[in-house]
Structures are given as C-alpha cells and as structure tokens.
Amino acid sequence: MADVTETTGASTSEDKQPVVPEPKRLWSEEVEDEEVQQSTSEEKAVSELNVDALAIDENKKVNKFLDEPEDSRIQAVTTGDTPYTSASTFEDLNLSPELLKGLYVEMKFHKPSKIQAISLPMIMTPPYKDLIAQAHNGSGKTTCFVLGMLSRVDPKLQRPQALCICPTRELSIQNMEVLLKMGKYTGISSECAVPIESGNNDRSRSRPPISAQVVIGTPGTIKRLMSQKKLGVADMKVLVFDEADHMLAKDGFQDDSLRIMKDIQRFNSHCQVLLFSATFDEAVKNFVSKVVKDYNQLFVKKEDLSLESxxxxxxxxxxxxxxxxxxxxxxxxxxxxxxxxxxxxxxxxxxxxxxxxxxxxxxxxxxxxxxxxxxxxxxxxxxxxxxxxxxxxxxxxxxxxxxxxxxxxxxxxxxxxxxxxxxxxxxxxxxxxxxxxxxxxxxxxxxxxxxxxxxxxxxxxxxxxxxxxxxxxxxxxxxxxxxxxxxxxxxx
DNA sequence: AAAAAAT
The missing domain is CATH 3.40.50.300 (P-loop containing nucleotide triphosphate hydrolases)
Structure with a gap:
C-alpha cells in the first residue's frame, strides 16, 4: 500500500528494494460533517464514520503484494462542543514548514491516512483533550502520535515536552527512527530512554540528565530517570502510550504506567494523554476510561479488525x-x-x-x-x-x-x-x-x-x-x- | 506458571 499512511519501516526498506508504487488515497470530504455530529441526549457524540469512500488509482495497482485497504468503520466519540474537522490534507493541520517538509520529503506522504485524518485534529486542537485511539495494524498509528508530539513541542524550549512509552526496547527504537525521519528538518531534539548495555549497569546509572524535547522509551528506564530527577516533567505537554492496552493491563505495565502518569500529573495537570493500540479488550477499555478524563475516542469493532488482505x-x-x-x-x-x-x-x-x-x-x-x-x-x-x-x-x-x-x-x-x-x-x-x-x-x-x-x-x-x-x-x-x-x- | 522491563 502507499506509504501515505505508512508508519515505519519505510526507512530501512525503501532504499533496498524497488519503491512500491503508491495508490492515491483520497478521503471523501463528507467524513467531516458526520464526525462532529452531536448527540442530543448526552455530552457524548457518537457517530459511525463510514470512511471507506476512498479512491485508488487503478493504474498503480501493480505490485503483487498490494491490495486495496479493507473498508472499515471507525467509531468516533467526542466530548464537549469542540468541533473537529477531519484533515483531508496535511496543510489543514497548521504544521510548521519544517514538519511538512519532513512529511513529504522524508516520509513521502501525500495525504493523511484514515486514522491520521480523524485523530490529528483531535490531538492538535485546543484544549488538547486526551485521546484513546484504536486503529488497524499497519494503518499508521505511529505517525499519528509522532506527528502529534512533534507538532506540540515548542522548538525554542530546550526541555522534555513530549514523552512516549513503549512495551519493548525494540519498539522504542523503531518509533525513534520514525521520529528522527519525520522531524529531520525541525531541529527538535530527541532521546531514547531504554537500557543501554547489558551486563554493565554502570553506564546507564551514570546517564546524564535528559534535556531532549521528545523522549521515547521503556517503562523501567523512564521511571528510574524520573525518580532520579534526570527527566523533568514540568514542561511535559504530551504523554503517549504506544500499545496502550498492554501498557495499562494488569499483566502488562499497569503499575509502571500509572506511576509515570501520576508523577507527571502531580506537577503538570494539563499534560495531554494519548493512548494508541490496535486492540482494547473490554476490561482494559473500562479501566482506561477511568484513567483519562474528558477524552475523545476512536474505536474499531473487533469483527472489523482482521485485515482483509x-x-x-x-x-x-x-x-x-x-x-x-x-x-x-x-x-x-x-x-x-x-x-x-x-x-x-x-x-x-x-x-x-x-x-x-x-x-x-x-x-x-x-x-x-x-x-x-x-x-x-x-x-x-x-x-x-x-x-x-x-x-x-x-x-x-x-x-x-x-x-x-x-x-x-x-x-x-x-x-x-x-x-x-x-x-x-x-x-x-x-x-x-x-x-x-x-x-x-x-x-x-x-x-x-x-x-x-x-x-x-x-x-x-x-x-x-x-x-x-x-x-x-x-x-x-x-x-x-x-x-x-x-x-x-x-x-x- | 510467560513474555517483557527493570530492580
């Protein structure tokens, strides 16, 4: 499929194999009106977004490994009366020229993917409400929160302003690669907070304080850096949990995640929390809704979750x-x-x-x-x-x-x-x-x-x-x- | 009792 919505991996693959042809995806505009539709009875507006009205350029469907994306519905639930307009182009998002250049030149994106079009305005529009976002595997979740983090950082303030927590070291590194690529022209600094060397703890203990503007890492390392006061949270604007259902599950990283979240919120009550995953089972969904407040949500029915390709x-x-x-x-x-x-x-x-x-x-x-x-x-x-x-x-x-x-x-x-x-x-x-x-x-x-x-x-x-x-x-x-x-x- | 992250 087109790298329009691709999240990661393009970095390593593109240079080495023939570039995959890019079907153009054009999201229909009518998505917008439905999305902000409000329900009268409650604060919550529930709407089924039928976002399958996408066009694929027939001429470009040549690669045998490519297929049309499955049509699926993403259910959006918004709170309050903040209107969100789905972004049909990246220009709609008021991004800095440097960030736009990264999207087009480095990431080779053309238009926002489905999940990007819907979630980015929710992430980037004041009052920066929390968001629980579910989307299919391989649909571009990473680019959503990476773009969200980059766009919310104040480039002039040389302090940690965005934090992303991932379940594994490998995923942290992979997400960092996406961030570096997308943010290449922004000058925004970043650091990976993961264990450095096995067998030798001395080096990671003597790790200097972090001044990078975006930090991505694993729970243990981040927790330790925070308790050692080497990772300041006073200016934190965005806190992202990748694979959020696992990060907040009892048999996952629930304790660490809550601890980190609370430590940030104690100093900084207006830090936006973003939860991304392809899966949220009922138990986690329930728990999560107690952890975040006044949040928007995007969900996919489990029957719609299997990829048709x-x-x-x-x-x-x-x-x-x-x-x-x-x-x-x-x-x-x-x-x-x-x-x-x-x-x-x-x-x-x-x-x-x-x-x-x-x-x-x-x-x-x-x-x-x-x-x-x-x-x-x-x-x-x-x-x-x-x-x-x-x-x-x-x-x-x-x-x-x-x-x-x-x-x-x-x-x-x-x-x-x-x-x-x-x-x-x-x-x-x-x-x-x-x-x-x-x-x-x-x-x-x-x-x-x-x-x-x-x-x-x-x-x-x-x-x-x-x-x-x-x-x-x-x-x-x-x-x-x-x-x-x-x-x-x-x-x- | 598993995997993973860490202590």
Missing part, C-alpha cells in the same frame, strides 16, 4: 516432528520467494528448541527473545530489517508494533493463549502477531499450527471471536496444498 490458514499436524517438517519442507523450501517470515512461539525455550532443530538441518534462521543480551537483540533485528535474514523466530517480544514491510508470512508455531487460563486464546496477541504481515494493506498469509484438540478449540474460539473463518490446509504433507494456499494469498 491477510489470508489466514490452519494446518493440522500429528506431532511435534511434523511441525518441524512443515517449517522445513513447506515454509523454508517453498517460501524462498515470498518475502520475509516470522515464526512465533510461546516461550523462550520453544524458540531455542526450534532454532536448534532448524540450524541442525542446515537452515539459516535467527531467533530473538528477551533472554538474549541487548547487543545480540539489536544485531538480529537490524539484520532482519536490512533483509539479510529471511526467517526470524520470535517470542511475543516482537508480537506488537514491529514493522517490517517485507514480512509476508507469519506462522503461529504455538497458538497464543492467556497465561492465567490456557484454555482461553489470547485474542489480542493473536491479532498483533498476524498484523506483522500485511503491513499497510499488503498481501500476506498466516499459518496456524494445530497439533492437539486443545489447539483446535483455541483456533475455533479465535475464528468466532473475530468472525473471520480460517481456511484449512487439507494435508500437512502436501506441497501442492501449500502452493494453492500461498497462491490464494497472492504470494506465489
């Missing part, structure tokens, strides 16, 4: 050996020309075992999980993003946000289940994992490995939850069946 499959397998065999004979051999592949497993142990098996068979795969030291993690991610490796085995460390446009195939070697109740699928993790393929409307495929009755039950629950049937590959040891599936997904 992604073909999902399930493969029935008799045993563990067959799993390895399928990866070897059907994925690694057949998949040579289908772009990059991520294989998700549930545990670090599982990652190591699979890695060893494939290496023993003579295949080149790399593996990432949280037990590796930071240097190795950086190296493996960089090699994958540079296209030097084709197959990456990963735990859920990369389940969320990881943006590599050449990933066309995701394999759920283990199906994601809830930790506290293993007979419940982890719907959110499932959605995030498969969202690593089909970035930005590209075509992609997902193979779910089904070995036990339990797996089958989990798979069925996932299908019904998202109301999206998953086709079955008739025979796990038929090369033809896999070819047919990959062809149907548009990858062969």
């Amino acid at each position: 992604l073909k999902q499959y399930k493969v029935n397998l008799p045993d563990e050996l067959a799993k390895i065999q399928v990866v070897r004979d059907r994925i690694l051999e057949l998949g040579e020309n289908i772009g990059q592949i991520i294989i998700f497993v549930n545990t670090k142990h599982s990652a190591k075992m699979l890695h060893q098996s494939l290496v023993d068979l003579g295949y080149e795969v790399t593996t990432i999980h949280g037990a590796l030291n930071l240097e190795d993690r950086d190296k493996i991610v960089k090699e994958f993003k540079d296209g030097l490796t084709q197959v990456l085995i990963s735990t859920d460390v990369l389940a969320r946000g990881f943006d590599q446009q050449q990933v066309n195939l995701v394999i759920n070697y283990d199906l994601p289940v809830k930790f506290e109740n293993r007979s419940e699928p982890h719907y959110e993790v499932y959605l995030h994992r498969i969202g690593r393929a089909g970035r930005f409307g590209r075509k992609g495929a997902v193979f779910n490995f089904i070995m036990t009755d339990h797996d089958l039950m989990i798979m069925r629950k996932i299908e019904s939850y998202f109301n999206s049937p998953v086709a079955e590959i008739p025979s796990w040891n038929s090369e033809e069946d896999f070819k047919v599936a990959l062809k149907a997904a548009g990858l062969l």
Whole structure:
C-alpha cells in the first residue's frame, strides 16, 4: 500500500528494494460533517464514520503484494462542543514548514491516512483533550502520535515536552527512527530512554540528565530517570502510550504506567494523554476510561479488525516432528520467494528448541527473545530489517508494533493463549502477531499450527471471536496444498 | 506458571 499512511519501516526498506508504487488515497470530504455530529441526549457524540469512500488509482495497482485497504468503520466519540474537522490534507493541520517538509520529503506522504485524518485534529486542537485511539495494524498509528508530539513541542524550549512509552526496547527504537525521519528538518531534539548495555549497569546509572524535547522509551528506564530527577516533567505537554492496552493491563505495565502518569500529573495537570493500540479488550477499555478524563475516542469493532488482505490458514499436524517438517519442507523450501517470515512461539525455550532443530538441518534462521543480551537483540533485528535474514523466530517480544514491510508470512508455531487460563486464546496477541504481515494493506498469509484438540478449540474460539473463518490446509504433507494456499494469498 | 522491563 502507499506509504501515505505508512508508519515505519519505510526507512530501512525503501532504499533496498524497488519503491512500491503508491495508490492515491483520497478521503471523501463528507467524513467531516458526520464526525462532529452531536448527540442530543448526552455530552457524548457518537457517530459511525463510514470512511471507506476512498479512491485508488487503478493504474498503480501493480505490485503483487498490494491490495486495496479493507473498508472499515471507525467509531468516533467526542466530548464537549469542540468541533473537529477531519484533515483531508496535511496543510489543514497548521504544521510548521519544517514538519511538512519532513512529511513529504522524508516520509513521502501525500495525504493523511484514515486514522491520521480523524485523530490529528483531535490531538492538535485546543484544549488538547486526551485521546484513546484504536486503529488497524499497519494503518499508521505511529505517525499519528509522532506527528502529534512533534507538532506540540515548542522548538525554542530546550526541555522534555513530549514523552512516549513503549512495551519493548525494540519498539522504542523503531518509533525513534520514525521520529528522527519525520522531524529531520525541525531541529527538535530527541532521546531514547531504554537500557543501554547489558551486563554493565554502570553506564546507564551514570546517564546524564535528559534535556531532549521528545523522549521515547521503556517503562523501567523512564521511571528510574524520573525518580532520579534526570527527566523533568514540568514542561511535559504530551504523554503517549504506544500499545496502550498492554501498557495499562494488569499483566502488562499497569503499575509502571500509572506511576509515570501520576508523577507527571502531580506537577503538570494539563499534560495531554494519548493512548494508541490496535486492540482494547473490554476490561482494559473500562479501566482506561477511568484513567483519562474528558477524552475523545476512536474505536474499531473487533469483527472489523482482521485485515482483509491477510489470508489466514490452519494446518493440522500429528506431532511435534511434523511441525518441524512443515517449517522445513513447506515454509523454508517453498517460501524462498515470498518475502520475509516470522515464526512465533510461546516461550523462550520453544524458540531455542526450534532454532536448534532448524540450524541442525542446515537452515539459516535467527531467533530473538528477551533472554538474549541487548547487543545480540539489536544485531538480529537490524539484520532482519536490512533483509539479510529471511526467517526470524520470535517470542511475543516482537508480537506488537514491529514493522517490517517485507514480512509476508507469519506462522503461529504455538497458538497464543492467556497465561492465567490456557484454555482461553489470547485474542489480542493473536491479532498483533498476524498484523506483522500485511503491513499497510499488503498481501500476506498466516499459518496456524494445530497439533492437539486443545489447539483446535483455541483456533475455533479465535475464528468466532473475530468472525473471520480460517481456511484449512487439507494435508500437512502436501506441497501442492501449500502452493494453492500461498497462491490464494497472492504470494506465489 | 510467560513474555517483557527493570530492580
């Protein structure tokens, strides 16, 4: 899909492969009127935005990995009487010339994407209300909050004014890369607040105070910097939680996130809070609504969340050996020309075992999980993003946000289940994992490995939850069946 | 009991 709405990854990919043709997306103007429509009974205005009226330039639909974006409805709920007009161009947003130049020249954007068009005015219009924004995987959420942060920073004030908190080190770094690119001409300073070196804590302890205007990092490091008074919050204007549902979940980073939020609000009650994610389950949605106040919200129905450009499959397998065999004979051999592949497993142990098996068979795969030291993690991610490796085995460390446009195939070697109740699928993790393929409307495929009755039950629950049937590959040891599936997904 | 971030 066009890089119009692309968030990240373009940085590493564009220079190395033929530039993807850009279908033009033109959002119809009538979106605006509906969006600000107010309900009479309450303060809240609920409106269904039918934003599928987009035009694609037929002549440019040439890349085989591109497809039309799914049409979906984003439900907008605004409070109060602040009118928001959807931005049909970036000029509508009153951005600085330097920032506009970054959008056009560096990011190669032409027009705001759907989520950008709706959310940016909400972020950038006084009184700068808080925002909970849900949007599809690979639809451009990162650019929304990066642009939001850059546009709200006062370039003349050399102090931290925007803070973004992410669940992993990798995601922080990736978001920083987007910020650097988009903000290239603005002169706005930035710093990544993540652990620096593994094994040696001395260096990170002696980290100097942060004066950068935008800070992006992980919860622990940010918390420590704040408690050490090395990260001042007095001038903080925007606080962003990327993957916000996870950042505010009980089994996620709820404690750290609340602590950081409260520390900022104690000194600074008017700091705008922005929550972005592709998923917000009911429990988190409920909790989140108590954390932020007087907020606008954008939501997508869970049935509309599966990307239509992604073909999902399930493969029935008799045993563990067959799993390895399928990866070897059907994925690694057949998949040579289908772009990059991520294989998700549930545990670090599982990652190591699979890695060893494939290496023993003579295949080149790399593996990432949280037990590796930071240097190795950086190296493996960089090699994958540079296209030097084709197959990456990963735990859920990369389940969320990881943006590599050449990933066309995701394999759920283990199906994601809830930790506290293993007979419940982890719907959110499932959605995030498969969202690593089909970035930005590209075509992609997902193979779910089904070995036990339990797996089958989990798979069925996932299908019904998202109301999206998953086709079955008739025979796990038929090369033809896999070819047919990959062809149907548009990858062969 | 998991993953991740950190102490």
